[in-house]
Amino acid sequence: QSVLTQPPSVSAAPGQKVTISCSGSSSNIGNNYVSWYQQLPGTAPKLLIYDNDKRPSGIPDRFSGSKSGTSVTLGITGLQTGDEADYHCGTWDSSLNARVFGGGTKLTVL
Amino acid sequence: QVQLVQSGAEVKKPGASVKVSCKASGYIFTSYGTSWMRQAPGQGLEWVGWISGYNGNTNYAQKFQGRVTMTTDTSTSTASMELRSLRSDDTAVYYCARDDSSAHSVYWGQGTLVTVSS
Numbered sequence: 001q002s003v004l005t006q007p008p009s010v011s012a013a014p015g016q017k018v019t020i021s022c023s024g025s026s027s028n029i030g031n032n033y034v035s036w037y038q039q040l041p042g043t044a045p046k047l048l049i050y051d052n053d054k055r056p057s058g059i060p061d062r063f064s065g066s067k068s069g070t071s072v073t074l075g076i077t078g079l080q081t082g083d084e085a086d087y088h089c090g091t092w093d094s095s096l097n098a099r100v101f102g103g104g105t106k107l108t109v110l
Numbered sequence: 111q112v113q114l115v116q117s118g119a120e121v122k123k124p125g126a127s128v129k130v131s132c133k134a135s136g137y138i139f140t141s142y143g144t145s146w147m148r149q150a151p152g153q154g155l156e157w158v159g160w161i162s163g164y165n166g167n168t169n170y171a172q173k174f175q176g177r178v179t180m181t182t183d184t185s186t187s188t189a190s191m192e193l194r195s196l197r198s199d200d201t202a203v204y205y206c207a208r209d210d211s212s213a214h215s216v217y218w219g220q221g222t223l224v225t226v227s228s
Contacts, residue, residue, distance in 0.1 A: 002154050032212070032213065033212035033213065033214070035212075035213070035214035035215075037155075044205055044218040044219065044220055044221050045155065045205070045215075045218055046218075047214060047215065047216050050210075050212065050214040050216075051212055051214075056216060088154060088155050090155065090213070090214070091213060092212070092213035096171075096172070097169065098157055098169075098171050098172070099145065099147075099157035099160075099213050100157065101147075101154055101155040101156065101157065102154060103153070103154040104153075104154040104155070
């Protein structure tokens, strides 16, 4: 029952491209910046994308973010086995006055 | 370099309280707020609340209002979160994170596992 909706899982072959969606509403994604986090098993989340489409230093350009209305998408190209992780979207919700997250998406690189 | 180091794992009985600390280094503590998130086993991230490093103002998620207290000690650059009246569904890894602009966090603590079990 997360405020933001993500698919539970996605998969793709090494070298391919995958996209992960995250949908919300006008009180969160529609009017606030979104960030994406990668979480490897047993570790803390790592920031991949902030302000919808910006990458922190050190994050390769294989990772990209885009936004349209009340949905955002994380794109990963040139998939590597090391990309297998959980991916979380997050933003601010102006109605709840709280940070909100999606339920997370497990990426499997087949 | 920026680091957030959290206190160690805790095991508590239902109804008890737990206090998790988060010691910051590598930046001016009073220039940033600290958010606390938690992640139950196999679940997504859940925001617990936020505290200002500047003046100690807080903003708690409605779900935790009345059960949580966040504090800071600027002399040691440490933020703390106390959760009371623990239940089994409070079992989770609790993370602190430095709050950057537009509600995102670059720097996270390593996480603290809190287990609530009779």
